[in-house]
Structures are given as C-alpha cells and as structure tokens.
Amino acid sequence: DAKTTQPNSMESNEEEPVHLPCNHSTISGTDYIHWYRQLPSQGPEYVIHGLTSNVNNRMASLAIAEDRKSSTLILHRATLRDAAVYYCILRDGDGGSQGNLIFGKGTKLSVKP
C-alpha cells in the first residue's frame, strides 16, 4: 500500500491559519488524497479529499503539489474545536481492496487560546 508521512504533532494559536503537511512520494496515478480528523474518544470525521487540483470546502482547503508527492491541509482560522489528530490517507480510486482507508499515526494538532 502507498504510504504517507506526517509530523507527529503540531501546535497552533487560536484564530491563526494552520498548515498540516503530508508526504506521499509513492503515490500512484489513481490514488486520491484523503484527510480525516479524530477528536478524543470519537470516530474519525471526513475533512476533504482531492486528486490533482486544489480543493476547498467549508472545513478546510487542500493544496496538492504539482507532482502530487506532497499535500497540505489548510485550516484557515484554527479554533479550539480543531484540536484533533489529523490523518492523511491515500485511497485508490479504482476501488477493490486498494480502495480501503489505511490509517497511519497522523498529526496531533494542539490549539492554544
């Protein structure tokens, strides 16, 4: 399975932007880049996903490098409720077992008031 590399932890101040990096140098042409986040004692929550172009939704933005070997999740104004573990995952768009979500350890984001 293609793998991703994320920093173990990051800190941010409230109301400031946060850039969460992810490296995926072995990404294949059919892999989508997915981001999920998990608050303590809860199930993960979908954040955003993309294939080649940058993506925006109400929660965040996803910036994908031109060679697709890295991406960055952008939270435009961090709030205390954004403190969570953020997972960057590659998901094969061709489905089958390669379409399963395989989680790493993610990045634990702390937000300071």
Place this chain on the structure above:
Amino acid sequence: DGGITQSPKYLFRKEGQNVTLSCEQNLNHDAMYWYRQDPGQGLRLIYYSQIVNDFQKGDIAEGYSVSREKKESFPLTVTSAQKNPTAFYLCASSMRSQGKSFTEAFFGQGTRLTVV
C-alpha cells in the same frame, strides 16, 4: 437523520467469552468496515465488506469474525481466540460512486471494549 450507529458505547466482558459489536447504517452505503484502535495509535483494518453476503479480511482479522446478511448491518464478533481484545472498535461505511471507486467514509462513534 442518516448515519452510522454503533452499540453499545461501552462493553465489558470476561476473558474467554465471545462478544458481538453492532454496527448499523441507514445511508444506503455499499461498503462497510471494522477498525481497531489502541491507545495512541492509528486505526487498523479488521474486516471489510463491499457488498452484501461478501466480506474480506483486513490486516488484523485473526480472532474476529463478521457477517453481512443485510446491506445496513455489519456486526463484528470478538472471539475468545483474540489474544488482546481490549480496544476501541470503530465501524465505517462508504458508498460506491461512479465505476468502482468509493466516496468518503462515515464513521460511528465507536465501542470501547474492555475484557477483564
């Protein structure tokens, strides 16, 4: 409201007993998944099912069993063969979109199993 429901939220069992965790979804999703999470770790895939009456082993299937008799239900049984069953169990579902790919996954709130 549509969603995915796991029950119970907390479960205590004696060592050597089988226990079944419930997962129900009313999202009309084709695929369902079971994950296990240990403290400070990411999620590990136990079993998955992409269609009714069919399921496949994930990375850590030993000591677990599942069934998929209905589209909306995917129960997980933790058997006595599972050596270290105490963990946080998460169920997820996903819809098949155009072609073979799947959309984003929706997760339940999890069941925390403690075996004493």
